[in-house]
Amino acid sequence: MEDWRRIDIDAFDPEARLRPEDLVPNYGTTITLSELQPKISQLRSLASSGDMSSAIQLATSEPPYSADEQTKHQYFLAVLEALAQTRQTDMAKVVKSLDRAQKDVLVKYIYKGMSLPEGKKQGGILLAWFENLTQDSGVNPIVHYISDRRTV
Template sequence: MEDWRRIDIDAFDPDSGRLTLEDMRPPYGSHVSLQELQPKISQLRSAAASGDFKTAVQIAMSDPPYSADDATKFQYLLAVLEVLTQVRQHDISTILGQLSLEQQDVLVKYLYKCMSIPEGQKQGGILLSWFEKLTQEFGVGPIVRYLSDKNTV
């Protein structure tokens, strides 16, 4: 008899569906190009330029370009960094209170990503203020969800 520890028991189960390559593709939509993302970046920057940071942050955190290539994601990241660094310290808590659960999670992703690039490291104090106020307001839940999420910004 064969070594029973090496038997693939899933092969004998007709209901065990084998994962195909198509099953492992990300659930989000098709590839997003920079041209498709430009209107959103412009809208985000114009809201920030007019002083409406609450709207700018909500636009930035809604529907992030998960399926874009790295260059497109980087351009969007720079626009998000620009908005986050323009917000005054005392307005951060107000803006955080307006974010949905998904937007909080996306914000954590962008804060970590911004802190990992040289442009964001120059603005480290502001990003850490965002991070501090986010954890004071919502606890470690957004961080835990960030660590377990496979989608990257």
């Protein structure tokens, strides 16, 4: 008889077998740049007019999860412009105006900005956003970012 203490019991569980395609989130239809262009224009318009609270709320509501990487990058550049144009004194007020889901999206854009060359140029501003976000919400958005498979 085989040593029963060395049997891999997980191998007998039919629900324990995940395929790689099971781990990829299903977004539905893919968003194109032409479909997202009006939102990018509105975001830039709000940011240039000085309405930063509305600009950040628009940027973090319904992010283009199902877009291709080039479209996501173009949207990210518009979001980065809005984040960079916000005065540090207004950041805390803007963060407080966001709901939980929007804060989760904001931390995704902050981390994405820290990983890209365009965002590294604005590193101090992104760190100020990160500080205001963690002071308001603690580590919850960070934990949600780590556990969420959807990317911006």
